[in-house]
Amino acid sequence: MAKEWQVYIVRCNDSTLYTGCTNDLKKRELLHNIGKGARYTRNRRPVRVVYTEEFGSKGEALRREYEIKQMTREEKEELIKKNKVKIEAEFDLIKGK
Incomplete structure (x- = not known):
């Protein structure tokens, strides 16, 4: 089965984190x-x-998404840190870099 759904975390302009699904x-x-x-995220x-x-x-x-939303900020930051390299590579491909 193709991976059609994604859970994501965005970092807002005020450094807060928002978790969603798409x-x-x-x-x-x-x-x-x-x-x-x-x-x-509208004002951030x-x-x-x-x-x-x-x-x-x-x-x-x-x-x-629910599991991540239950995490502390520190736990979310650790999750982000562990996957930073993966995300940068994916978005370079999407943006054609």
């Missing part, structure tokens, strides 16, 4: 940055994706 990460990041994403733009995980179903992704 089936189109590029579009979702754009929506956050034009003020049409989550209410939480720009946002930057700093973490992603892929899942085969929406249900799996939503369960993981």
